[in-house]
Amino acid sequence: MIRVAAVGDVHVGSDCHGRLKPHYDAVHEHADLLLLAGDLTRHGTAEEAAVLAAELRDVRVPMAAVLGNHDLHADEGDAVAGTLRDVGVHVLDGSATVFDVGGVSVGVAGTKGFGGGFPGASASEFGEPEMKAFMRHSRAVACGLQDALAILATDIRIALLHYSPVEETLRGERLEIYPFLGCWLLAEAIDVAGADAAFHGHAHRGAERGVTPGGVRVRNVAEPVLGGPYRVFGVEPRVGGWPVSTDASVEQLELLHTTR
Amino acid sequence: MTEPAPSPYLAQHIRDALAGDGTAELGIDVQVTEHGVYLSGAVTSAEQREDVEAVAAAEAAGAPVHNDIVIVEGEPRVEPEVLS
Numbered sequence: 359m360i361r362v363a364a365v366g367d368v369h370v371g372s373d374c375h376g377r378l379k380p381h382y383d384a385v386h387e388h389a390d391l392l393l394l395a396g397d398l399t400r401h402g403t404a405e406e407a408a409v410l411a412a413e414l415r416d417v418r419v420p421m422a423a424v425l426g427n428h429d430l431h432a433d434e435g436d437a438v439a440g441t442l443r444d445v446g447v448h449v450l451d452g453s454a455t456v457f458d459v460g461g462v463s464v465g466v467a468g469t470k471g472f473g474g475g476f477p478g479a480s481a482s483e484f485g486e487p488e489m490k491a492f493m494r495h496s497r498a499v500a501c502g503l504q505d506a507l508a509i510l511a512t513d514i515r516i517a518l519l520h521y522s523p524v525e526e527t528l529r530g531e532r533l534e535i536y537p538f539l540g541c542w543l544l545a546e547a548i549d550v551a552g553a554d555a556a557f558h559g560h561a562h563r564g565a566e567r568g569v570t571p572g573g574v575r576v577r578n579v580a581e582p583v584l585g586g587p588y589r590v591f592g593v594e595p596r597v598g599g600w601p602v603s604t605d606a607s608v609e610q611l612e613l614l615h616t617t618r
Numbered sequence: 619m620t621e622p623a624p625s626p627y628l629a630q631h632i633r634d635a636l637a638g639d640g641t642a643e644l645g646i647d648v649q650v651t652e653h654g655v656y657l658s659g660a661v662t663s664a665e666q667r668e669d670v671e672a673v674a675a676a677e678a679a680g681a682p683v684h685n686d687i688v689i690v691e692g693e694p695r696v697e698p699e700v701l702s
Contacts, residue, residue, distance in 0.1 A: 361698055369642075373665040381694050388696040400642050400666075428642060555701045562645040562660065575701045582645070582660040586692035592700035 360459050360514055360595070363388065363419075365588040366395025366559020367580040369428065370410040378413040381587040386418040389590050390459045394447070395559035395579050396426025396470055396520025404437035411445045420457045422448040424468040426520035426559060450518060452502025454510055462595050465510030467551075469503040471521030471558070472496040474541035481537060500543035507551035511602045513595035517548050517556040517574075526568030527578035528561045545570040552600060554593050624650055624681055632677045641669050646687065648674070654682030660690050 363385050368378060385392055399406035407429075414421065429438050439449040448455040450468025457464045474481050474496040483493040507515055522528055522540030531539060539561050548556050549572030556570070559580040566583055568576040579589060625631070629648045632655065636643045643666075646659040655678045661667050671685045 359698070359700065363694070369662050371663065371666065373663045377663065385694075388694065400662075401639065431639075431642065577699075577701070581662070581690050584692075584695060585690065586694050589695040590698045592698035594700070 359592045360391065360462055360464055361389040362391050362393060362516065362555075362591045362593055363588040364393040364395060364557045364577070364579040364591060365581055365584060366426065366520060366557075367397040367562060367582065368394075368410070368587070369397055369400045369581075370406055370413070371400040372406060372409060374409055375412070378587050379416070382414055382417050385588065389588075390419055391457060391464060391466075392417060392419050392421045392588070393466065393516070393518050393557055394421065394423035395518060395557050396424045397428040397559055397580075398423065398426065398442070399429050399438060402429045402431040402434055402438055404434050404441055407438040407441035411441050414442070414447060415445050417446070420448070420459075421446060422450055422455055422457075422466045422468060422518060424450050424470050424518050424520050426470060430470075450506070452499060452506055454506040456510065456512055462514065463512040463599070464514045464516065465507075465512035465600070466516045466518055467503055467506035467510060467553075468518035469499045469506070471503070471519040471523070471544050472499050472541060473521060473538045474543060475537035476525045476540070476542045479536070480542055496541045497543055500541065500547040503544065504547035504551045507548065507553055508603045510600055513599045514593050515553040515596075515600050516593070517553045519544060519556065519558040520560050522558045522561055522564070522568075522576070522578065523548055523556060524568040524570055524576050527558065527564045527566065527576055529565040530563040531561050539564075545572075548572070548574050551603065554596060555591065624678075628655070628678065628681075632674050635673050635677050636670060638673075641666065641673050643670055646670055650681075654678070654684055656684045656686060658686040660688050662690055664689060
């Protein structure tokens with residue numbers, strides 16, 4: 359069994375030096391991987407990313423992350439991602455990476471995701487240019503996630519998102535804002551490609567547990583939901599591993615075999 | 619002389635202010651009653667909690683601000699939940 363530590367929405371600001379480091383320095387005692395589900399900074403500045411990078415600098419397990427809406431607010435998303443990559447975090451955006459954990463291959467495909475809503479109450483690519491652009495972006499990021507998952511011929515497949523693929527993990531949030539918290543297209547992407555688990559953040563008042571229509575377990579790992587700096591999940595390798603199921607571009611796949 | 623009633627949009631004005639570039643907080647619950655402004659939700663530091671209260675107070679123009687915001691400071695949950 360592979361132990362995955364996951365958290366999102368740590369919202370690191372300039373006032374957060376040292377808050378998370380003691381926990382992350384010891385994560386290797388409890389987990390084999392650390393996944394970060396977006397909203398890693400408060401305003402999305404390179405300065406805040408540097409604070410977070412310092413908290414992660416001595417982590418002794420492989421790390422993967424996606425950015426969240428907060429991480430893009432200051433239009434410094436590339437700098438935020440670059441600062442995290444400098445300390446070994448694989449920042450995913452419609453892309454995937456593979457970790458070797460004691461001979462078990464773990465593929466992580468990630469996307470920020472976007473809003474749009476859920477079956478029966480979702481937006482459509484119709485109307486004003488702004489509305490069509492909104493849903494086209496949502497569809498594009500979901501397609502990117504599907505392609506990134508489908509090329510992972512690994513023992514374990516994990517989907518890492520910021521926005522939610524299902525409604526169940528939003529329970530506790532106001533119903534009226536569900537379309538801003540996730541989209542059904544993300545669940546379809548996960549179900550069509552196949553995965554062992556999906557982790558997301560974004561919904562601070564949501565519930566922990568959900569499942570896609572195709573049976574993939576979904577966990578909301580936003581820090582306010584967890585009540586702490588991470589939660590550990592156990593994932594068993596799929597018997598026979600996952601087959602590649604797409605002709606998607608190999609450029610989407612960032613291969614890494616780690617020996618950390 | 620009785621105090622004027624707060625604007626029916628005061629809670630939303632406070633939410634908008636909290637979502638601004640200063641505090642960047644989109645998830646704070648804001649309730650306005652005859653007794654003042656009530657803030658609840660979770661933030662990641664004591665300083666952020668104070669900043670949120672200050673932003674709310676600036677919008678509330680003298681109405682009392684009651685700060686029920688908690689700081690997320692628990693321990694990691696290390697016992698694995700097995701997903702598959």
